Amino acid sequence: MSLLVKICGLSTRETLQTALDAGADMVGFVFFPPSPRHLSLELGRDLGRQVKQRALKVALTVDADDATLDNIMDALSPDMFQLHGKESVARLRDIKQKFGRPVMKAVPVATATDLAVLPGYAAVADRILFDARAPKNATRPGGLGEPFDWHLLENLDLKLPYMVSGGLDAGNVAEALRVTRAGGVDVSSGVESAPGVKDPEMIKAFIRAARATQDASQELSVR
Numbered sequence: 696m697s698l699l700v701k702i703c704g705l706s707t708r709e710t711l712q713t714a715l716d717a718g719a720d721m722v723g724f725v726f727f728p729p730s731p732r733h734l735s736l737e738l739g740r741d742l743g744r745q746v747k748q749r750a751l752k753v754a755l756t757v758d759a760d761d762a763t764l765d766n767i768m769d770a771l772s773p774d775m776f777q778l779h780g781k782e783s784v785a786r787l788r789d790i791k792q793k794f795g796r797p798v799m800k801a802v803p804v805a806t807a808t809d810l811a812v813l814p815g816y817a818a819v820a821d822r823i824l825f826d827a828r829a830p831k832n833a834t835r836p837g838g839l840g841e842p843f844d845w846h847l848l849e850n851l852d853l854k855l856p857y858m859v860s861g862g863l864d865a866g867n868v869a870e871a872l873r874v875t876r877a878g879g880v881d882v883s884s885g886v887e888s889a890p891g892v893k894d895p896e897m898i899k900a901f902i903r904a905a906r907a908t909q910d911a912s913q914e915l916s917v918r
């Protein structure tokens with residue numbers, strides 16, 4: 696299974712084009728007003744049209760109600776919802792049934808006890824995104840540019856596909872993959888020159904660094 700690379704929090708046509716041209720598998724669009732990456736529905740509609748099925752469109756929400764999800768469906772027609780709030784297992788099931796889209800559940804990680812929620816979510820979600828747990832005073836539950844201890848996932852036995860995120864960048868993505876054996880990586884701050892300002896060269900460097908781990912593992916497997 697090839698590595699999935701997600702660039703999250705895209706908000707301009709230029710940087711979205713860079714991510715698509717550089718081969719991102721998933722492009723994430725944030726619909727959470729306190730975020731510096733928050734998109735209006737109209738901008739989401741415009742950027743969504745640009746993707747043209749070159750990558751999966753991931754709509755990122757936080758404890759959103761049905762009306763909000765409905766509006767996002769109309770504007771973006773996402774390929775997947777990324778639920779990054781305190782959504783319950785029952786709410787995941789509800790959203791999948793109502794909107795007919797796969798859901799990726801973000802699981803905040805700070806200590807091993809945070810993994811206790813996995814069996815419940817893994818029974819309903821289509822994918823898990825492990826992210827660093829935000830500090831109590833944070834204005835948002837993700838996109839904070841801080842990693843968690845990847846070794847907490849070292850012995851993970853999860854049948855569901857999962858991604859690792861939180862403080863990744865071109866310099867540490869290979870180590871994050873080596874330790875976590877994740878099938879995908881996700882980045883936001885690590886490809887920005889300032890909060891919410893994506894940098895095209897950093898996007899390209901991150902994707903190159905992530906892809907290089909695939910090449911290395913393929914070389915090993917054919918030896």
Ligand SMILES: O=C(O)c1ccccc1NCC(=O)[C@H](O)[C@H](O)COP(=O)(O)O
Binds near residue numbers: 779835841862
């Ligand atoms: O990116 C945001 O602003 C955001 C706001 C609210 C909830 C989640 C958010 N981002 C979630 C993501 O998928 C990020 O890519 C992930 O948390 C990693 O972010 P970073 O550590 O900045 O790379």
